[in-house]
Amino acid sequence: MPEIKFYKKDNIPMEMHKVKIVQQLTLLPTKDRLVKIREAGYNTFKLHNGDIFMDMLTDSGVNAMSDNMQSAMLRADDAYAGSETFYRMNKKLTELFGIEYFLPAHQGRACENILAMRFVKRDSYAVMNYHFTTAKAHITRLGGLVEELVKEEGLVSKSDLPFKGDIDLVRLENFIKEKGRENISFLRIEAGTNLIGGQPISYENMRQATNIAKKYNIVTVLDASLLQDNLYFIKTREESMKDKSIKEILRMISDLFDIIYFSGRKFGFARGGGILVRDEEMFHSMEDLVPMFEGFLTYGGMSVKEMEAMTVGFDESIEFDVISQGPQFIKYAVDELDKYGVPMITPGGGLGAHIDAKEFLNHIPQEEYPAGALACAMYICGGIRGMERGTLSEERNRDGSERLASMELLRLAFPRRVFTLSQTEYVIDRVKWLYDHRDLVGGLRFIHEPKTLRFFTGILEPIGDWPERLAKAYIEEFGLDQ
Numbered sequence: 245m246p247e248i249k250f251y252k253k254d255n256i257p258m259e260m261h262k263v264k265i266v267q268q269l270t271l272l273p274t275k276d277r278l279v280k281i282r283e284a285g286y287n288t289f290k291l292h293n294g295d296i297f298m299d300m301l302t303d304s305g306v307n308a309m310s311d312n313m314q315s316a317m318l319r320a321d322d323a324y325a326g327s328e329t330f331y332r333m334n335k336k337l338t339e340l341f342g343i344e345y346f347l348p349a350h351q352g353r354a355c356e357n358i359l360a361m362r363f364v365k366r367d368s369y370a371v372m373n374y375h376f377t378t379a380k381a382h383i384t385r386l387g388g389l390v391e392e393l394v395k396e397e398g399l400v401s402k403s404d405l406p407f408k409g410d411i412d413l414v415r416l417e418n419f420i421k422e423k424g425r426e427n428i429s430f431l432r433i434e435a436g437t438n439l440i441g442g443q444p445i446s447y448e449n450m451r452q453a454t455n456i457a458k459k460y461n462i463v464t465v466l467d468a469s470l471l472q473d474n475l476y477f478i479k480t481r482e483e484s485m486k487d488k489s490i491k492e493i494l495r496m497i498s499d500l501f502d503i504i505y506f507s508g509r510k511f512g513f514a515r516g517g518g519i520l521v522r523d524e525e526m527f528h529s530m531e532d533l534v535p536m537f538e539g540f541l542t543y544g545g546m547s548v549k550e551m552e553a554m555t556v557g558f559d560e561s562i563e564f565d566v567i568s569q570g571p572q573f574i575k576y577a578v579d580e581l582d583k584y585g586v587p588m589i590t591p592g593g594g595l596g597a598h599i600d601a602k603e604f605l606n607h608i609p610q611e612e613y614p615a616g617a618l619a620c621a622m623y624i625c626g627g628i629r630g631m632e633r634g635t636l637s638e639e640r641n642r643d644g645s646e647r648l649a650s651m652e653l654l655r656l657a658f659p660r661r662v663f664t665l666s667q668t669e670y671v672i673d674r675v676k677w678l679y680d681h682r683d684l685v686g687g688l689r690f691i692h693e694p695k696t697l698r699f700f701t702g703i704l705e706p707i708g709d710w711p712e713r714l715a716k717a718y719i720e721e722f723g724l725d726q
């Protein structure tokens with residue numbers, strides 16, 4: 245479909261679907277939200293969904309399903325082994341990616357576990373544009389190291405670079421030469437680079453990076469969890485690709501890699517995941533890990549209903565009218581906030597609108613987790629749940645010292661086909677209010693700090709009584725019932 249144009253307005257993102265099933269939302273009064281965030285240990289992962297107005301924590305497993313996805317669920321074939329649902333899913337993946345061998349897994353991190361167990365050795369390096377939390381945790385759990393080689397410009401908040409997820413090719417080759425290819429477990433390229441603002445990587449950069457890896461006989465892995473956004477950006481931002489269909493671009497990307505894994509909670513809009521493996525021998529070398537950790541090889545821990553929905557979801561993940569929705573709504577929010585002066589990660593990427601919390605709350609030292617504090621403030625001021633993507637989401641260094649994140653972000657995710665434009669306007673409005681009252685926000689500290697993936701389960705407390713003072717100012721502005 246062509247992009248819909250307005251007569252009197254510019255740049256209004258348009259929903260290319262209509263709503264058929266709804267979930268009622270409630271907005272708790274501010275004083276109740278203050279209690280809820282305290283009970284959640286100032287960790288937005290620990291809030292109950294019923295206490296949230298706008299859940300912008302993630303796009304994982306919370307994208308809206310289409311009528312076609314839902315109806316496909318009815319034909320799910322339940323069998324412990326040999327489910328026809330699995331063969332339909334495998335066939336669709338082979339058609340799209342051109343890879344025959346497929347290992348199902350219950351979600352993206354399960355694929356990361358399997359890949360780490362197969363390839364990571366103590367003190368070996370997994371080289372990547374940028375890490376994702378769970379990918380890194382599985383690598384470091386096995387004694388491996390992560391080397392991030394995203395181009396320096398990728399870590400600059402305000403930019404107009406179209407592909408901030410690109411890897412630095414010179415550093416990549418130098419790193420391989422310096423460490424020796426035998427000390428490299430694999431090259432991992434993450435499409436739609438999550439932790440630096442959902443920023444895409446160009447096809448050309450993927451091509452050159454995988455060529456370098458091949459020259460040194462290093463296994464190439466694509467994390468395709470956020471590929472749908474990345475496909476949209478390649479089509480709309482990479483000049484040499486603009487005449488290719490999304491399906492063609494997908495296939496060209498796929499042809500570059502030995503292994504492609506994905507979270508089906510994102511790519512496929514359902515709940516599950518899997519690993520595509522080009523080489524038969526390599527596939528067999530990982531096969532036994534699936535029944536051991538996931539489930540039998542024809543379901544891998546997934547519900548067959550979800551697998552059927554996902555099989556339709558794969559086709560929707562390469563439909564332009566579907567995959568353009570997220571980036572267009574995100575661009576709208578990012579541009580509006582940027583115009584107001586809020587420090588945003590620009591240009592808007594996929595996945596969500598990202599606020600530079602280091603800049604937003606520049607009076608809070610990074611050791612006091614400004615992005616975590618901003619996530620709590622956003623919940624108090626509007627019932628909006630975002631996700632901290634900064635120092636809290638890092639693991640400590642081997643010597644126990646704090647590893648300060650290169651980007652300290654609050655992510656406001658836009659689950660696909662879920663929120664309307666007026667809801668988006670509400671979020672923009674509340675971020676603006678918070679920006680104007682940012683001096684009221686203070687830092688956080690841990691009172692219970694888990695060793696691994698501490699952002700999921702850690703318990704924190706505010707430094708000082710800033711949540712109460714912030715809530716008071718918010719109530720003065722909007723009234724008791726908001």
Ligand SMILES: Cc1ncc(COP(=O)(O)O)c(C=O)c1O
Nearest residue numbers: 304351352353376438469507509
């Ligand atoms: C880029 C990327 N890789 C891997 C994962 C892990 O996937 P899952 O949440 O299904 O375990 C995610 C999830 O957010 C992701 O964004």
